[in-house]
Amino acid sequence: MNKIPQRKEVRPEDKWDLSKLYTSDKEWEAALAVFEEKTGKITGFKGSLGDSAESLKSCLDFMCSLEILEEQLGSYAHLKLNEDEGDGSNQERFSRYMSAATKASAAASYQTPEIQAIDSSRMDKFLATAELEEYRIMLGKILRFKPHILSEAEEKLLALQAEANQTASKTFSALTNVDMDFGTIATPDGDVPLTQSTFASFLINPDRNLREKAFFQFYKEFESHKNTIASLYAGSVHLDIYKSQTRNWPSSRAGALFPDKVDEKVYDNLLDTVGKNLPVLHDYYELRRKALKVDRLAHYDVYAPLVSSIRVKHSYDEAVNVISKALSPLGEEYCATLKEGLSGGWVDKYENKGKRSGAFSAGSYTADPYILMNYKEDVLRDVFTLAHEGGHSMHSWYSARNNPFQHYSYTIFEAEVASTFNEQLLAKYLYDNAESDSMRAYLIGKQVDDIIATIFRQTMFAEFEHLAHKSAEEGRPLTVESIRKLYRGLLEKYFGSEVELFPESDLEGLRIPHFYRAFYVYKYSTGLAAAIALSEKVLNGTEKDRDEYLNFLKSGGSKYPLESLAEAGVDMSSPAPVEAAMIRFGELIKELERLLVSE
Numbered sequence: 001m002n003k004i005p006q007r008k009e010v011r012p013e014d015k016w017d018l019s020k021l022y023t024s025d026k027e028w029e030a031a032l033a034v035f036e037e038k039t040g041k042i043t044g045f046k047g048s049l050g051d052s053a054e055s056l057k058s059c060l061d062f063m064c065s066l067e068i069l070e071e072q073l074g075s076y077a078h079l080k081l082n083e084d085e086g087d088g089s090n091q092e093r094f095s096r097y098m099s100a101a102t103k104a105s106a107a108a109s110y111q112t113p114e115i116q117a118i119d120s121s122r123m124d125k126f127l128a129t130a131e132l133e134e135y136r137i138m139l140g141k142i143l144r145f146k147p148h149i150l151s152e153a154e155e156k157l158l159a160l161q162a163e164a165n166q167t168a169s170k171t172f173s174a175l176t177n178v179d180m181d182f183g184t185i186a187t188p189d190g191d192v193p194l195t196q197s198t199f200a201s202f203l204i205n206p207d208r209n210l211r212e213k214a215f216f217q218f219y220k221e222f223e224s225h226k227n228t229i230a231s232l233y234a235g236s237v238h239l240d241i242y243k244s245q246t247r248n249w250p251s252s253r254a255g256a257l258f259p260d261k262v263d264e265k266v267y268d269n270l271l272d273t274v275g276k277n278l279p280v281l282h283d284y285y286e287l288r289r290k291a292l293k294v295d296r297l298a299h300y301d302v303y304a305p306l307v308s309s310i311r312v313k314h315s316y317d318e319a320v321n322v323i324s325k326a327l328s329p330l331g332e333e334y335c336a337t338l339k340e341g342l343s344g345g346w347v348d349k350y351e352n353k354g355k356r357s358g359a360f361s362a363g364s365y366t367a368d369p370y371i372l373m374n375y376k377e378d379v380l381r382d383v384f385t386l387a388h389e390g391g392h393s394m395h396s397w398y399s400a401r402n403n404p405f406q407h408y409s410y411t412i413f414e415a416e417v418a419s420t421f422n423e424q425l426l427a428k429y430l431y432d433n434a435e436s437d438s439m440r441a442y443l444i445g446k447q448v449d450d451i452i453a454t455i456f457r458q459t460m461f462a463e464f465e466h467l468a469h470k471s472a473e474e475g476r477p478l479t480v481e482s483i484r485k486l487y488r489g490l491l492e493k494y495f496g497s498e499v500e501l502f503p504e505s506d507l508e509g510l511r512i513p514h515f516y517r518a519f520y521v522y523k524y525s526t527g528l529a530a531a532i533a534l535s536e537k538v539l540n541g542t543e544k545d546r547d548e549y550l551n552f553l554k555s556g557g558s559k560y561p562l563e564s565l566a567e568a569g570v571d572m573s574s575p576a577p578v579e580a581a582m583i584r585f586g587e588l589i590k591e592l593e594r595l596l597v598s599e
Contacts, residue, residue: 007084007352013084020367021076028076028093035069036100036242040085042066042107050118053129060406062134063108068405070104073097075364079348084374086178086354095338098172100164105162109155117141136557138406148247148258158246160484168236169516175232176511177357182221185214186300190439194218195376203303204379208294215300219504222511226480229510230274233468234478240518241473244293252469256519260411270525270573274598275458277582281456282496284448284589291499291596298500303449306596307442312380316349319375319383323390325431328423330546337397338390340560346393347371347386358513361389361500363396380446382419384423391422399556416527417534418553420454424535441595442590453579453586454528460494461512462522469518483509509538526572529581534572536543545569 019169021030045059077097084115118126123143127136151154182194185202187210192198194217202214217356221420240252249255257264289297291306293311314322341347350357351374363369371389374383395418399408427447434440457589472478487509493500514521537545565572 004195005352010350010352014349014374016079016081016348016370017368018076018370021072021079021364025093027074031069031073032096033068034051035073035104038066039070039100039104039107042104042273044108046110046114046118049114050122053126053131056115056126056347057131057135059111059536060132060138063111064404064406066104069394070101071364072366074101075362075370076366079370079372081363082356082360083348084352084354085356095163098166102160102162107158108155109154109159112142112145112149112449113152113155115142116149116247134404135406141504144261146517148249148255150246150369158243165239168232168239169513171358172229172232172516173513175228176513178222178354180225182218185210185217195351196457197351197376198373200303200381201376203300204381206302206305206307208292208301208399211300211304212298214321214503217505222507223504226507226510230478230483231532232399233510233515235470237469237472237478237518238514240469249471253466253519255436258564260413262395262413263573265520266526266573267466267519267560270459270578271463271466272455273575273578273582274525277585278496280582280586280589281452281494282498284452284473285498286591287596289554296500297493299502299505302499306445306592307438310438310442311378312442313377314383315377316375317343319381319386320432322383322429323387323422326426329425330550334394334550338394340387341368342371344392347373348482349373349375359385360388361392361396363393363400363409365400365408365477369396369400370392370595384426384446384450387422387426388419391419394418394441395553398550398553402554403409403556403558406559410555411557411561413523413526414564416523416553417565419526420528420531421535421549423450424531425539428535428539437595441592442591446590448592449587451528451581451588455525455581455585456494458524460490461514462519462525464490464509464516465518465521466477484531526578530532530565530572532581532584533577537569540585544596 011119014457022031041062045055048055049059050056074097077090077094080087081094084090099511100264115123123139126132127139130141145439150158168506182199184191185194194202194214199214203211205211205214223321232598237252244252244255247255249258253267254436257267258595283300285297285302288306290301292301292304306353311500320339320342324335327335327338341387346368348371355374356372357374359371359373361369361371369385369392371393373382373386373389375386392415397414399410402408425445427450431440433446434443466479467490471482471486477480488501488506491505491508495501509515534549548568552564555564558564559567562572570577
């Protein structure tokens with residue numbers, strides 16, 4: 001598109017259908033009023049939770065129904081905000097939801113400390129009763145946090161901060177997605193707006209001059225806002241440290257990993273294993289330099305297609321059909337459900353002004369698992385992104401139908417397996433149906449780039465987060481200069497001497513939205529490593545292997561992630577899956593080199 005449309009100009013069939021949440025803003029308003037009225041009843045259970053199993057169940061039943069309503073309200077407000085962040089009514093609605101949710105959280109802040117205060121033997125008797133059967137998993141997770149739960153008054157103060165705690169993230173999003181103006185790029189097809197979304201398209205354009213121009217023009221705008229963004233990120237890091245210290249974690253990273261019951265060794269194993277395999281990555285960049293026929297591989301060259309003669313284009317409907325065929329090993333129910341959802345209202349398909357960049361899936365217990373896309377027909381990666389987000393959505397779909405609300409929500413650690421698993425099946429399908437070695441080389445190159453993006457790059461991000469938080473925890477200030485220096489050191493480590501970096505290159509560290517959810521990105525890396533292992537089991541195994549994978553999707557939040565993955569057939573507590581992924585990466589590079597030479 002040479003023109004980015006306003007939200008009101010987008011066709012209804014290209015928007016998600018939020019009617020299963022609320023049919024109108026007016027209906028949402030009425031539901032918010034009900035929520036606020038029910039919030040006033042939360043304190044009525046105070047002091048009674050330890051009286052009996054029945055008393056505890058009464059409170060948990062009420063809170064469960066209230067939280068279902070809260071999720072529904074929050075989903076609608078969140079999705080409306082992300083479809084157009086520049087719309088004042090969307091901003092106001094989300095702010096009002098956050099205010100109401102914060103008040104409810106503050107009112108309920110007595111509950112966890114009160115549950116923690118119940119004598120252990122008495123709680124064991126409660127958990128043995130039929131009344132609390134559906135709450136055993138949830139209560140078990142609450143009790144595990146006992147050493148890190150504060151007093152009722154302290155918990156209330158922390159709960160009241162929930163809305164204010166989003167300031168850095170919300171400001172970063174508004175600044176980079178709405179306020180910053182990257183201008184336009186002159187192309188053979190006319191002037192094209194340079195945005196967060198189109199930037200990715202420019203970096204894979206075969207025209208090197210176009211890539212170079214987009215790269216420097218894009219980062220010039222970040223250079224103009226570097227102090228503001230650095231200040232926002234530093235504030236986010238210090239908030240993470242504050243929260244970890246108030247709950248007596250040894251570090252912010254330890255606190256972030258505790259809810260998933262993931263030992264810090266898993267994180268360190270990832271950094272160590274990927275670090276040991278960086279020479280293979282550096283060899284690939286040398287292969288890329290030769291394939292592109294350039295004297296020096298520039299930072300803006302690392303995403304350019306190696307087989308530039310092939311132009312791949314899929315309309316949105318064609319992408320849905322291809323994905324459905326690729327995922328056929330998962331069975332009829334999976335494919336039919338996903339195809340209907342992608343075609344019938346789950347997805348907000350294309351970019352519009354003010355819309356959040358990138359893509360995400362937002363699961364819902366009472367409605368559809370919605371998907372935000374900024375789909376572009378000429379970007380093959382967007383077909384993979386749609387399959388990726390479809391994996392998240394089907395994970396939510398299965399989980400919501402096989403678990404009570406209180407533990408249907410799975411962890412991000414597990415989520416990244418379900419999404420990248422789909423990408424593995426799509427890659428194999430496209431490769432098996434390729435009509436030429438050129439197309440096969442293109443697809444192998446895509447798989448190589450995906451491993452770089454999902455394992456190597458996300459591990460680099462994870463290492464940056466670890467070092468940034470550690471630096472702040474040790475009392476060293478996070479400034480524009482220190483952030484850029486830290487990030488540049490990692491760019492040099494991961495890209496090696498094979499890639500030419502520029503003074504603007506380390507500004508990349510200021511534009512990553514995931515950094516505002518600390519210690520999240522490592523799960524992309526571990527997720528793909530697990531997905532590679534599980535996809536090979538499903539593709540080469542029996543119906544039992546497929547069923548074990550589907551059971552993993554159905555397990556939702558009923559188990560801790562390492563446990564659910566172990567039952568599906570992969571042990572993420574060891575370095576073995578990441579090591580296997582690195583071996584697979586080396587094999588793909590050899591195949592790519594063979595195909596490129598044969599052309």
